Amino acid sequence: MRKRRATIEDVASRAGLSIKTVSRVLNLEPNVRPQTRERVLAATSELDYHPNLSARRLASKRSFVIGLLYDNPDSDYVMGIQEGTLAVCRTRDYHLLIHPCRTCAPSLVDEVLSLHRRSTVDGLILTQPVSDFEPLVTALIESDIAFVRISQRPCAGKYSCISVDDEQAAFRMTDHLISLGHSNIGFIMGHPDHGSAHDRLKGFRASLHAHGIPCDRAPIEQGLYTFDSGYACAQRLLALEPRPTAIFASDDHMAMGVLTAAYERGLAVPAELSVCGFDDTPMARYVWPPLTTARQPILEVARVAAECLLNVLNGKELGARQVTLESKLVLRGSTARAGAR
Amino acid sequence: MRKRRATIEDVASRAGLSIKTVSRVLNLEPNVRPQTRERVLAATSELDYHPNLSARRLASKRSFVIGLLYDNPDSDYVMGIQEGTLAVCRTRDYHLLIHPCRTCAPSLVDEVLSLHRRSTVDGLILTQPVSDFEPLVTALIESDIAFVRISQRPCAGKYSCISVDDEQAAFRMTDHLISLGHSNIGFIMGHPDHGSAHDRLKGFRASLHAHGIPCDRAPIEQGLYTFDSGYACAQRLLALEPRPTAIFASDDHMAMGVLTAAYERGLAVPAELSVCGFDDTPMARYVWPPLTTARQPILEVARVAAECLLNVLNGKELGARQVTLESKLVLRGSTARAGAR
DNA sequence: CTGAAAGCGCTAACAA
DNA sequence: TTGTTAGCGCTTTCAG
Numbered sequence: 001m002r003k004r005r006a007t008i009e010d011v012a013s014r015a016g017l018s019i020k021t022v023s024r025v026l027n028l029e030p031n032v033r034p035q036t037r038e039r040v041l042a043a044t045s046e047l048d049y050h051p052n053l054s055a056r057r058l059a060s061k062r063s064f065v066i067g068l069l070y071d072n073p074d075s076d077y078v079m080g081i082q083e084g085t086l087a088v089c090r091t092r093d094y095h096l097l098i099h100p101c102r103t104c105a106p107s108l109v110d111e112v113l114s115l116h117r118r119s120t121v122d123g124l125i126l127t128q129p130v131s132d133f134e135p136l137v138t139a140l141i142e143s144d145i146a147f148v149r150i151s152q153r154p155c156a157g158k159y160s161c162i163s164v165d166d167e168q169a170a171f172r173m174t175d176h177l178i179s180l181g182h183s184n185i186g187f188i189m190g191h192p193d194h195g196s197a198h199d200r201l202k203g204f205r206a207s208l209h210a211h212g213i214p215c216d217r218a219p220i221e222q223g224l225y226t227f228d229s230g231y232a233c234a235q236r237l238l239a240l241e242p243r244p245t246a247i248f249a250s251d252d253h254m255a256m257g258v259l260t261a262a263y264e265r266g267l268a269v270p271a272e273l274s275v276c277g278f279d280d281t282p283m284a285r286y287v288w289p290p291l292t293t294a295r296q297p298i299l300e301v302a303r304v305a306a307e308c309l310l311n312v313l314n315g316k317e318l319g320a321r322q323v324t325l326e327s328k329l330v331l332r333g334s335t336a337r338a339g340a341r
Numbered sequence: 342m343r344k345r346r347a348t349i350e351d352v353a354s355r356a357g358l359s360i361k362t363v364s365r366v367l368n369l370e371p372n373v374r375p376q377t378r379e380r381v382l383a384a385t386s387e388l389d390y391h392p393n394l395s396a397r398r399l400a401s402k403r404s405f406v407i408g409l410l411y412d413n414p415d416s417d418y419v420m421g422i423q424e425g426t427l428a429v430c431r432t433r434d435y436h437l438l439i440h441p442c443r444t445c446a447p448s449l450v451d452e453v454l455s456l457h458r459r460s461t462v463d464g465l466i467l468t469q470p471v472s473d474f475e476p477l478v479t480a481l482i483e484s485d486i487a488f489v490r491i492s493q494r495p496c497a498g499k500y501s502c503i504s505v506d507d508e509q510a511a512f513r514m515t516d517h518l519i520s521l522g523h524s525n526i527g528f529i530m531g532h533p534d535h536g537s538a539h540d541r542l543k544g545f546r547a548s549l550h551a552h553g554i555p556c557d558r559a560p561i562e563q564g565l566y567t568f569d570s571g572y573a574c575a576q577r578l579l580a581l582e583p584r585p586t587a588i589f590a591s592d593d594h595m596a597m598g599v600l601t602a603a604y605e606r607g608l609a610v611p612a613e614l615s616v617c618g619f620d621d622t623p624m625a626r627y628v629w630p631p632l633t634t635a636r637q638p639i640l641e642v643a644r645v646a647a648e649c650l651l652n653v654l655n656g657k658e659l660g661a662r663q664v665t666l667e668s669k670l671v672l673r674g675s676t677a678r679a680g681a682r
Numbered sequence: 683c684t685g686a687a688a689g690c691g692c693t694a695a696c697a698a
Numbered sequence: 699t700t701g702t703t704a705g706c707g708c709t710t711t712c713a714g
Contacts, residue, residue: 075417098439
C-alpha cells in the first residue's frame with residue numbers, strides 16, 4: 001500500500017526540528033549546525049522525502065525552469081544543444097523547457113515574453129539565429145529577463161555570450177585546402193541571418209589573403225545552410241571557367257549538395273574536385289566520400305551556456321561571460337591534393 | 342513602471358464576482374451563466390491576467406506536464422516526435438519535459454518513477470525502444486502512472502499504443518523491388534530491441550512468400566539501425582555468390598552504409614545494385630543516388646500519442662486506443678530495374 | 683543558530 | 699448558479 005508522500009513537516013517532526021530548519025538544509029543555506037544538518041538528512045532519506053516542486057515554486061516565485069529557444073533545421077545540432085543543457089539542468093535540479101520557434105514569426109517576441117510572464121521560465125538560452133535577432137534581445141533586456149546567447153556577436157550589458165571560433169576554424173580549413181595545392185577555391189556562404197555565416201566567410205578570406213591569393217576574385221556564392229541551396233550554388237560554381245578545384249561549403253548540408261552536383265556532372269570527388277563542409281554533423285561520415293569538415297564542440301557550448309545562465313539566476317555570477325570554444329578540423333576523404341588523379 | 346502581476350482575486354473583484362467563479366470559467370467548468378462568463382473573460386483580458394501555473398499545480402496536485410522518453414540515435418526522428426507532441430501540448434496548455442535516456446541503464450526505472458513521484462510529470466509518452474522495455478512498462482502499470490506507447494506491440498490493459506504499419510510498408514517495399522525484376526534480395530534487419538525491426542522483416546518475408554520466392558534462402562543480416570552496422574552487413578551480403586541484385590536495409594542509416602560499401606567495391610548504384618532504406622530521414626534525399634525509402638508519419642504519430650495521453654489525463658478517454666498509421670513509399674534513384682545497365 | 687507565523691495563488695469541497 | 703472556507707507544501711519575514 002502506498003503511503004502519502006512525505007512533506008517537509010513529516011521530515012521536521014521526525015527530526016524533531018522546525019520546518020524552517022529543514023528548509024535551510026534543503027536549500028543549502030548557511031547557519032545550520034553540522035549535527036542538525038545530519039539529523040535532517042537522515043530523516044529525509046528515511047522518509048524518502050522529495051520536496052514538492054510546485055510548492056517550492058509558488059513560495060519562492062521562481063520556476064526552476066530554463067527555456068531553450070531554437071530555430072534551426074539541423075536536428076543534430078539541436079539535439080546536441082539539448083543534451084548539453086539537459087546535462088547541466090540535471091545536476092542542478094532545474095528543468096528544461098524546449099521552445100522551437102520561427103525567428104520570422106511576428107509573434108515571437110510576445111510568445112517568449114509570455115513564457116516569462118507566466119512564470120514558466122526563469123531564464124533563457126538563445127541559439128542561433130534567434131540569438132542574433134535584435135528585437136527579441138532588446139525586448140528581453142527591457143523586460144529584465146535573464147538570458148545567455150550562443151552567438152559570435154557579444155551584446156551590450158551583463159549578458160553572457162558563448163560561441164565557437166568560426167572564423168579561426170574557417171581560416172584553418174582554407175589553409176588546409178591551400179596546402180593541398182588548391183588556389184581556385186569556391187566558397188559557399190551560409191544563411192546571412194546567422195552570424196556564423198559571416199565569420200566563416202571572414203576566415204576564408206583572411207586565409208586567402210595570408211597566402212597572397214587575391215580574394216576579391218575568389219568565387220563566392222550565397223547559400224542558406226541547406227542541401228538545396230548548396231546544390232544550386234555548386235551548379236553555378238562548377239559552371240565557371242576555369243572551374244574551381246575545391247569548394248568550401250559553410251556547412252555539411254550544403255557540402256552534400258555540392259557532392260550531389262558533382263556526381264551529376266560526373267566529376268570525381270576528390271580527384272577532380274575537393275569538397276569540404278563545416279559542423280561535422282553525423283552524416284558527414286556517412287556520405288561518399290566522407291566529408292572533410294570542422295567539428296564544433298556543441299555539447300560543450302551548451303553546457304557552458306547553461307552553467308552561465310544558472311549561475312546568473314542564482315546570483316553566483318555578476319559580470320557577463322564571453323567564452324569562445326575551439327573547433328577541430330576533421331580530415332576525411334572528400335579533400336585531396338589538387339590535380340591528383 | 343511594472344505593476345504587480347494580476348491574480349485571480351484581482352480578476353474576481355474587478356468582475357464583481359468570487360474567485361471561485363473566476364476559477365470555474367478558467368477551467369471550463371460547467372454551471373456558469375454565459376453572461377457571467379463574459380464578465381470574467383473581460384476582466385481577465387483587461388488585467389492581462391494569466392493564471393499562476395505553480396499555484397494551480399500545487400492546489401490541484403497535477404503538474405500539467407507530460408514527459409517524453411526516448412533513446413534513439415536518430416535526431417530527425419526524435420525532433421519529429423518532439424515537434425508533434427509539442428504541437429498538442431501548446432493547444433492544451435501542457436508542458437513537455439523531454440527525457441532522453443538509456444534503455445540499458447539499470448537506473449532507468451527508478452529515474453522514470455521518480456519523475457512521477459516528484460510530481461514532475463502527470464503522464465508519459467514512450468517511444469521505441471523504451472516503449473518495448475518490459476520492466477519499465479510493468480513498473481509504470483504497477484505504479485498506476487498514465488502512459489501511451491509508440492510501438493507495434495500493444496500491451497495489456499487500458500494503455501494506448503500508437504504505431505505505423507511497418508510490416509505492411511516493408512511488404513510493399515519488397516513488392517516494389519520484385520516488380521523491378523529483383524529476386525535475389527538481401528535484407529538487413531534493424532536493432533532487435535525495436536519491435537519495428539521484427540515487423541519489417543516479417544513484411545519482407547511475407548512479400549517474398551507471396552511471390553513464390555523461397556524466403557528461407559533469402560540472405561538476411563542482423564544490423565543495429567546504424568550506419569556502421571549497415572556497412573558491415575553489406576560487406577557480407579556483397580561477398581555472396583551469387584551477389585544480391587538489391588539490398589533492402591531496414592532503415593536509412595543502414596542503407597547509407599550499404600551505399601558506402603557499394604562505392605568502395607566500385608559497384609554502381611542502382612545499375613548494378615538497387616538499394617532501399619526505410620524512414621525517409623531528411624538525408625535520404627541528400628545522398629547520391631537519393632534513397633528509395635518509406636516515409637513514416639512521425640509527426641502524426643506523435644500528435645495522436647500526445648492527444649491520447651492528454652485525454653486519459655483529463656478523463657476524456659476510457660478504453661485503450663490502438664492506432665496504426667500508414668507509411669508511404671518514396672521512390673527515388675537508388676532502385677532500378679534488375680540488370681539494367 | 684533555530685522557530686513561529688504569515689503568506690504564495692490557486693483548486694476543492696461544501697454551503698447557500 | 700454562485701460564494702466561503704480551507705488547505706496544497708513550501709519559503710520568507712521576523713523573533714527569539
